[in-house]
Amino acid sequence: MRARALPIETGGEAMVFMHEDCPVARSEGFRARARVEIVANGHTLLATLYRATGELLADDEVGIPHSLLDRLSLEDGEELTVRHPQPLSSLSNVRGKLYGHRLAEPGLQAIISDIAGGRYSDVEIAAFVSGFAAQPVDVEETAALTRAMLAAGDRMQWPADRVMDKHCVGGLPGNRTTPIVVAIVAAAGLSMPKTSSRAITSPAGTADTMETMAPVALDIPAMQKVVEREGGCIVWGGSVNLSPADDVLIRIERALDIDSDAQLVASVLSKKLAAGSTHVLLDLPVGPTAKIRNSQGADALTHLLETVGTQCGLKIAAMQTDGTQPVGRGIGPALEAHDVLAVLGNKDSGPADLRERALALAAGLLELEGTSRNDARAAATSLLVEGHAEAKFLRICEAQGGFRTPGKARQTRDIVAPRPGRIAAFDNRRLARIAKLAGAPQRAAAGIVLHTRVGQMVERGEPLFTIHSESRGELDYAYTYAARNEDVVRMEAP
Structure with a gap:
């Protein structure tokens, strides 16, 4: 058959189209929402098939969105092959999970490998995500999921023996401390190669906010150059293939508006391990309308993170913070970026609560590295007040591709x-x-x-x-x- 380029945005889902009168579809029994395998130029792609009517496609054409054509190195009008894919044996493990069974590491590795390889449909991924959300957390299963997600991608290594990182579990609007913390810690001479997610169920993720100030879609060589030059970076984790299944899972979690503890822990820790981190500080906001509602929930999540992190070789510390109200003034990528820049610039307009929280977290990382508590807070404050953190942040932005001023809404x-x-x-x-x-x-x-x-x-x-x-x-x-x-x-x- 022949490829037909379609100007369609699918939001990350692999889908293709064939005419309802296509003889290949009829003879092969390809029905709407069937899974098909596209082969072209030595590349293969699994996609969900949809049927088209009218004159959109000829009956010997396969309609393919531009993003998928690029993955197949395929041009409009070139020949391709459509065939039935091999059955996915790992789906039996997903069905087992839905029926309440715990999954062992081999089964999880098979599932995550297939998800990272694009062999699962969105419906099948949603079933996997829902299975974890509906069951109580199991520590061993969570550790196995973390290792499976780590094994599915690349892993970075750094010359420093202590590589710092921090992560907020989310659920608190405006809590955009990461750019400030990275700037302070890198200005202190420590290594902090930060990979961040885009928003899952929130109005902004760190990568979304950072992208309003500098490019974040860096590959691993580019990320390494930034860290070698400035000691830190803030890049989108999805662009460096460090935990490739994670961004696929996040896309489905966003659509379902769920974020289970087991997958949260596996997501966070697999990316920290893949990024080469050795010391990780966790920010757990607690409040009646935050993701973590009470101290008991925070204690349980802290225990899960610390236990799984220790099993995987990470030094973990957790900090429970105020989650009763938003942090800063802005909620949304550019609005949060304006708050970040105001704090880094020591401006009167800088939100005091964002400044205080960022200083506490930066001091926590310095303490985790070995500095005494009093000296850690004093050092973090000095680096911010004297402008070293702002200068470091701007240099990081330039190293990532150039600083830009966040926009404003009309x-x-x-x-x-x-x-x-x-x-x-x-x-x-x-x-x-x-x-x-x-x-x-x-x-x-x-x-x-x-x-x-x-x-x-x-x-x-x-x-x-x-x-x-x-x-x-x-x-x-x-x-x-x-x-x-x-x-x-x-x-x-x-």
């Missing part, structure tokens, strides 16, 4: 206080929902800017937060949701 609208009162609480989850309805993280400048904090007194009509959006339609969606959910910012009588 549309804004205030949500105001309906009455006078005191700010009692924020609903982190619904604030994040508003920022996502406004377009974040896909539209980098979209999101929310907060004007109030817990405990602050406000007057009737005073702005509580401002919605930022790139389009009127998205702004209206976000505003309508916010207006219908007044208690997203809970107020008490003065």
Whole structure:
């Protein structure tokens, strides 16, 4: 058959199209949503088949999105072969997981290898993700999943005997400490090659925010050059093939809006190990509307992370932090980047809570490396106040491809206080929902800017937060949701 290039964006899912009257499809029994294998130029691709009607395709053509043509080194009109794929034996393990069975390491390695190789459909990956989300966490199974995810990708090595890293488990809008922490730790002379994820269920991930200031899609040689030159970097983990199954799983988790503890731990630790990290500090925000709701949940996750990390050869420390309200003012990639730059620049507009949290985490990493607690805090503060951290961050940006100023949205609208009162609480989850309805993280400048904090007194009509959006339609969606959910910012009588 012949390839036909289609201007279609599939969001990462491998899908191809054939005409409903295609004789090959009929003779081979290819039905809609069947899995097919495309072979061309020595490359193979597993994809989900969909059927087309009308004049979109001739009956001897296979419609293929441009991104998949590139993976096949295929040009529009070139010949290809379509065939049935070999059965996936690892799917029996997924079915076992759905029925409540624990998976041993060989079964997990088979599943992760097939996922990383693009042999699973989105439906099959969703079944695997759901199986873990529906069952209590098992330490040995989680460690096996971590090793399986590590084995599926590349692994970096560094000359330093201590390679620092930090990770926040998420669930707290605006908690964008990583760029500040990396800058401080690298300015202290330590090695911190940071790989970060894009957003899963939040309005921004560290990679999304960093991308508004510098390129993040670096390959391993480019990443190594940045770290050799500046001691640290902040790059997107999906571009360096360090845990290739992880970004596939994240894409499905985002669609399902779930993030199980076992897969969270395996995701975090496999990427830390693959990046060559030896010492990892974990930020666990705790609050009634954060991902971790209470100290008991934080203790359980800390134990799981530390136990699995120790089994895999990592030195782990965890820090439980305040998750009762968002950190900083901005929620959304560019808005969070503006906060980061203000803190690094020691500007009066820099959010005090973001500054304090970043300093605590940077000091925690210095302490984990061996510095005394008092000296670690003093060193971190000095590096920030004296401008060394800002200078290091800008050099990292330049080494990654050049610094750029984060953008600003074209549309804004205030949500105001309906009455006078005191700010009692924020609903982190619904604030994040508003920022996502406004377009974040896909539209980098979209999101929310907060004007109030817990405990602050406000007057009737005073702005509580401002919605930022790139389009009127998205702004209206976000505003309508916010207006219908007044208690997203809970107020008490003065």
